[in-house]
Amino acid sequence: MGLERAFLARLPQAQPAVQALAPAPPVGTSAAAPALERAVPPADRPVPVAAVSGAASDALSARDQALAVLRKSGARPAAPVPVEEVVQRPAVLIQPEKARDMASLLEQAQACQECGLHTGRAQVVFGSELVAEPDWMIVGEAPGTSDDRSAQPFDGKAGLLLQAMLNSAIPNASIYKAHLVKCRPLGNRPPAPEELAACRAFLDAQIRLVQPRRLLAVGHVAAMALSGCEQDLETLRGQVLSYTDTLGRSVPLVVTYHPASLLLRPQHKANAWRDLSLLRQLQAQP
Template identity: 35%
Template sequence: MAGSRNIRQFLQLLKSSGVSYLPTVVLPEVTARPRMGQKKAANPRNPVTALADATKAKTAAKLPTSADLRPGSATAPPPLEATKAVLAEVMETAEQKQDGLLKLADIVASCQRCEKLADSRRQTVFGVGNPDAEIMFIGEAPGADEDRQGEPFVGAAGQLLNKIIEACGLRRDEIYICNILRCRPPGNRNPLPQEVANCREFLDGQIKIVNPTHIVCWGTVAAQNLLQVTESVGRLRGQFLQHGDARVLCTYHPSYLLRNPSAKKQVWDDMKLFMKDRGVDLG
């Protein structure tokens, strides 16, 4: 009986400590000690172990699986009629493409699909640059500076990107730049799969309108979500992949380079490969 009393006291202590879930534990009955020659009955499961296992199972049930978090694991909503109407227009000249992008940006500005992002954003960050560009840069999502200014890649990572662009003999206004998401995730966290799915029609619309020959995906988030793959950017870089009619190169995000300067050499190697494919030898 002393053992049962101790167990009850232990469970009561857990309750008073804030543990809100406790399993129902069947306490063993007190039986007479077995006589000589009799087999001892098997001990019931330790109630403390049962408590730990049940709590672990309950916690695990709340966590998303890797399948829930992989790119493409969420279902995209049906395209908006307004988006379909814009993309049905003839867009062959730079002026027509610019007009189409502006119309699409207006649709994005009123988007409420991701309620938390819509509630926390200052403004949507659609895209910027040459509407008839041969080169498109795709990042992951706006940060605090981008959310404030309404333009992608304008913070510290954007300043580094500008230096990379200049080193390649390019100008920023020659390129079209956008992100996987058009709203800033709280705390600059990675985009969630459903957020990416909700925003996908706008990314696809930008690619269709601009119709670039080459795309650079900056970082794992951009690469995985554009190409619908699960490999890291470290495995994807150093080679050309295909998305529609565009040749795609993946490399490290400028913000990664700010934290890991030694990776700048690898990015420069990627950009030399990228420019060589465009007929420019950077040496």
């Protein structure tokens, strides 16, 4: 027994699983610190496997309970959004001069932000129903309030007057209508020079694609833009001018009063009728 006691004394003593008494905390340290330290082990202290397994089990249990509630209420978890819907569509490249058809030109006009008019528009007023190679293309300066609502050029009272004039002078002619700018200027003011310049490529592309046989410009701004002549309207009226499209084709051009101007100044209707007689003469030519 003496040898056994000496041998057993040399063996390392097993540490108790839980200390009976914790040492007193240092001065200035909260008494709750040891308990918090035991509850949240530091990063360099290994976490017991049993604790990790218990946390994972609790998370799975919470998930199962949530799914059970959804099934009981009949709701379904939201489906993930497809990746192709998250990716934004590429921006439209604004190059009217390269448009090959009216659909792509319209798409560019709707995406255009080259001037400030796009901020006040309700809709892009691009053009009337497309007619291939119409007898006449009517060009005004800018959309009005009614045009902005309907997305159709020459809508409202001015449009009705214009259509009545055309029906009297050239009743059987095919007609396509458009404006110099495609967005309504607020207050129905005339478009500014920079706005006309920003939208000019769209009008030139329209004329190139539509290929009208003749052009009618209504109003002074449209008359100057298409004729290239900075003269007053009375000087430009009463004669056949010319517009050269981007393909080098010369198109006969006639100018007259804007129908909105005729509503305000009925005394000009007699002169407007003379202009319509010129349209009738050109229409009769092969």
